[in-house]
Amino acid sequence: xxxxxxxxxxxxxxxxxxxxxxxxxxxxxxxxxxxxxxxxxxxxxxxxxxxxxxxxxxxxxxxxxxxxxxxxxxxxxxxxxxxxxxxxxxxxxxxxxxxxxxxxxxxxxxxxxxxxxxxxxxxxxxxxxxxxxxxxxxxxxxxxxxxxxxxxxxxxxxxxxxxxxxxxxxxxx
Numbered sequence: 001x002x003x004x005x006x007x008x009x010x011x012x013x014x015x016x017x018x019x020x021x022x023x024x025x026x027x028x029x030x031x032x033x034x035x036x037x038x039x040x041x042x043x044x045x046x047x048x049x050x051x052x053x054x055x056x057x058x059x060x061x062x063x064x065x066x067x068x069x070x071x072x073x074x075x076x077x078x079x080x081x082x083x084x085x086x087x088x089x090x091x092x093x094x095x096x097x098x099x100x101x102x103x104x105x106x107x108x109x110x111x112x113x114x115x116x117x118x119x120x121x122x123x124x125x126x127x128x129x130x131x132x133x134x135x136x137x138x139x140x141x142x143x144x145x146x147x148x149x150x151x152x153x154x155x156x157x158x159x160x161x162x163x164x165x166x167x168x169x170x171x172x173x
Contacts, residue, residue: 013134014143022062067095071102078109088117097130104131121145
């Protein structure tokens with residue numbers, strides 16, 4: 001094993017755009033202001049704030065966080081969440097990378113962290129490095145190409161969400 005090789009690279013799951021498991025709780029007129037609790041509900045941040053006091057903690061719950069939101073707005077609730085979906089409204093807008101890094105490193109979120117929106121294959125290696133565990137690729141992107149993109153590099157000099165230690169620390173150990 002070369003010093004650049006990561007011993008256990010994190011897996012990345014690729015989720016269909018219309019995820020059969022996690023469903024956004026919305027009606028014909030958009031998100032319901034006070035949704036009925038159910039397992040694998042995906043709530044907007046506004047919905048979550050409206051219901052979190054009485055939402056059953058044993059239900060797997062997800063929150064859709066806009067890339068303009070401060071992740072600290074969810075910090076106290078992270079132990080109750082199984083999924084946080086971060087949005088890329090345009091592939092050139094990288095604020096969700098920073099949100100992911102903060103959720104993993106500062107707030108120690110260990111649930112599923114998903115990228116959604118305008119997600120391209122070229123973004124997948126950086127998604128993984130910043131802490132995403134899954135992605136919903138844009139409809140014109142191929143999952144096989146995304147999996148191949150994860151194998152482009154064996155490792156990186158800098159630390160990241162997958163391998164927190166920089167190379168010089170790994171070599172010294």
